[in-house]
Amino acid sequence: MSIVKRTWTVNGTSVAIRAPAGRRLLDLLREDLGLIGSKESCGEGECGACTVIIDDEPVVSCLVPVGQLPDGTDILTIEGIEKKRAGRLLRQAYVECGAVQCGFCIPGMVVGSYALLRKNPRPSAQAIRAGLAGNLCRCTGYAKIIAAVKLAAARLAGRRK
Amino acid sequence: MAKSLPRIRRLVGQPFPRVDADGKARGTTRYLADRHYPGLRHGVVVRSPVPRGILKAVVPDPDFDWTGIVLATAKDIPGINVVHMHDRTMPLLAEIGGEIRYRGEPVGVVAAKTPELAAAAAARVRVEVDELPPLLTLQEAVATFKSAPARFDSMKNQDIVKGDLAHGFAAADEILEAEYWAGHQEQLYLENQGLVVVPQKDGSILAEGSIQCPYFPVHELNDPLKLPPEKIRVRQTPIGGAFGGKEEYPTMLVGYAAVAALKSGRPVKIAYERHEDILFTPKRHPVWSRYKVGFKKDGTLTAIECDFILDGGAYLTISDVVMFRGILHCAVAYRCDHVTIRGKVARTHSVPCGAFRGFGAPQAIWGIESHVDAIAARLGKTPDAYRLQIHARPGDRTPTGQILSKENGATDCLRLALRRADFARKLKQCSRGRLLKGQKKYYGVGLSFFAHGAAFTGDGEAKFKAKGRVELALLDDGRPGVDIRVSSTEMGQGVHTVFTQIAADALDLDPARIRFPLADTALVPNSGPTVASRTTMVVGNVVHRAALDLKSQIEAFAALRHFRGAAARLRGSRLVAQGGKSVPFAKVAREMLAELGGASGFFQFELPADIRWDQTTFKGDSYPGYSWSANVAEIEIDPLTCEIAVKRVCAVLDIGRVVNPVTAAGQVEGGLTQALGYALLEKIGTGPNGLYDAARLQTYIIPTALDVPEFDVKFVEYPYSFAPPGAKGLGELPMDGLAPAIANAVAAAIGVRLRRLPITPEAIHAALHPVSGGAP
DSSP states (O other), X not given: OOEEEEEEEETTEEEEEEEETTSBHHHXXXXXSOOTTSOOSSSSSSSOTTEEEEXXXXXXXXXXXXXXXXTTOEEEOHHHHTTSHHHHHHHHHHHHHTOOSXXXXXXXXXXXXXXXXXXXXXXXXXXXXXXXXXXXXXXXXXXXXXXXXXXXXXXXXXHHO | OOOOOOOOOOOTTSOOOOTTHHHHHHTOOOOGGGOOOTTOEEEEEEEOSSSSEEEEEEEEOTTSOOTTOEEEEGGGOSSOSOBOTTTSOBOSSOOTTSEEXXXXXXXXXXXXXXHHHHHHHHHTEEEEEEEOOOOOOHHHHHHHHHHOGGGOOEEEEEEEEESOHHHHHHTOSEEEEEEEEEOOBOOOOSSOOEEEEXXXXXXXEEEEESOSOTHXXXXXSHHHHTOOGGGEEEEEOOOSOOTTTTTSHHHHHHHHHHHHHHHHTSOEEEEOOHHHHHHHSOOBOOEEEEEEEEEOTTOOEEEEEEEEEEEEESSOTTHHHHHHHHHHTSSTTBOOSOEEEEEEEEEOSSOOXXXXXXXXXXXXXXXXXXXXXXXXXXXXXXHHHHHHHHBOOTTXXXXXXXXXXXXXXXXXHHHHHHHHTTHHHHHTTOOTTSOOTTOSSEEEEEEEEEEEEESSSTTHHHHHOOEEEEEEEEOTTSSEEEEEEOOOOOSSSOHHHHHHHHHHHHHTOOGGGEEOOOOBXXXXXXXXXXXXXXXXXXXHHHHHHHHHHHHHHHHHHHHHHHSTTOOEEEETTXXXXXXXXXXXXXXXXXXXXXXXXXXXXXXXXXXXXXXXXETTTTEEOOOSEXXXXXXXXXXXXXXXXXOEEEEEEEEEEEOBSOSOHHHHHHHHHHHHHHHHIIIIIOOOOBOTTSSBSOOSTTTSOOOOTTTOOEEEEEEOOOOOTTSTTOBOOOSSHHHHSHXXXXXXXXXXXXXXXXXXXXXXXXXXXXXXXXXXXXXX
């Protein structure tokens, strides 16, 4: 398989990539860059546990071949989310609301929530449900996750005033 | 008088934040896949390509380069080729000349440097089987049960008999009989099954991974691995969900990996991908039940007769106990003097079914809660009034003869759920197959009411005697604190948090000084498996009592050391005594660690001496305590597409003392959501080729954020006073009864009762538009 060389921005830092074009972004993030927060569960883009943000769009990294991403691609993972204020507010809200149980879906869920709040800073409950419909959770029944996103959104808006 | 000190706020009953949430939300918690093991080999299981036959050969392809690759088969098993489980009939790996009993039954394990190489090598192992005709489904087994009962292959039978059934039916004014079916359900923990077995220099093994019950492999693999319990050490990694799915199955996985690890001398990891995980690991047992119930004109139940058959799959494994829990929940919630329940575990040539939250109870409650609604309809009574009339109350005798104690919130649950959901008013708005004025969709509201027996069945806890320790330790910051040492595993349910609360209260110590390390069988006594809704109730009591034991040791030490023998008390993280200046816990703990080498509080659980249970006749006290719940579901059905939307669910539960209202509500919402999936979405069966017919997340559909309703969760507390802090079972109860509540709502919406789960839009359509001449 052909090897590609790329320069991306990962979590705000410029990173030189050299990898087979068909290598899954998820594997590259986890194995080559040590960013283990993105999880693999279904491996076919159904569960959202591997969600990362590529150029402002939430994407399931298990379905993205490395060769598809050109130079200059901007990638944000759960590890980078922590550097953002909205990311920290989301993490705190998830913890406070009891939205975390086994935790395996949570990094992807927090990344998905971050992407949602970027587009829609004050989402309704229904908008949160729709925005996170691609992130499966088997523990919580989603109620406390929805509450956490609402809480983080309110805190984010409160500070912006 | 000692100076009044600020008392640590009592934590039991408070929404104390989860101790494990922060790392999980940051993505820094290291699950199995996030850990590095030097010299690791990756294991792939080689499986039977057919569901039934005689295994003739397992042949590695000579044209493949096997350098550095190990293939372990049954002949590499050091000891006797059997996994103990409950009847010692299942081989670890199928033997040449032995019978293959399900498609995918393991015949070997390949271990190689990379997962890709291991998978490629496993594909180059030829598995030769002389095929025999299989019996694949419960439908076929039940057909045999009805037409030729002598030929029905049951792996386990158990009856419950109370009173005289014939007498009960003779006293009835009317008899209603119906059959109820439900299919498999996949646990679908987000983290797939996986573990590593590391062979040790002394011939022992260390297994580490996503393991719900670390002591199971220790006691189940002694024969095949020819290792005594002390030479099988098992450690839990953080578990990304289990729900029973990682209860008995990881034992087999440890066995597969161990055989390859012992042969290769290297650590071997077996980590399933989703497809393999769904295809070859245990599911909830499909059920067929037939209820025949006699009742008087006033509604009094005079006789309950129930046949209850679970599909056990190819081997019994733990299905006997699942069936026991099933039959014990078939009629426990209602008053009736004459009851006969006959439980069976059918053998089919399919993957053995196993533990899944509820463990037989959801299958039982699905039948009885549908049937009680049907009886109410026959009597012209409303479902709520009828249940209020006939439900079991304190002092009543269960089908096994147990007298229900006063620690029983059954009536409260029912009344409160009906009131909160405004059930009586909403019942009048049900469409019953005809859109009412202003309705664009069929509307229905449904009720269920049920109990869940908490902890091991019968005298299980009395025999088991769960053990646990709470001991002084230096914590990660180098300062003293205490470690909780029990074998209970954190799987997401919150045990690390609630046990921290319990220990902090018992010790009157800052909860930040309490640590609960992941279970490691070399370091924790056996407090039993993390199953059966027993953990907070039973092991929580062990932690409470062990912490009190440690507290008294600390106080005795401090009394001599700092207070000239005057009675000292640990209070608000300080030792205080009359007339003395208080001393910080940290100081006393350091002294004890330095001078005594530490201190350890211990407790061993015992049930009250008057518990009576006969395992052969199934008479007596079948559970130490019962949790209760009532669920109300409101649904809408699109008349055109027949899509079903669950709009609101109200659940009121008596789980005894609520240790943490937030984690408890989270358990309830999550369990209700799994039950919603069981009722409406999660459809999977054994196909004609012997494989599950929905083997990926594209085809096996679980609820998303768009599928879940608004939840209204409320607790009523009737604590289990025998075992402070007084919790009863929580984990399974929310999974038990929502499916029949939804089915009852469907019946109220469309006017037709459906008796098979899941209830799909196709089933609704068929019910609304029956083919002429066909039954709905």
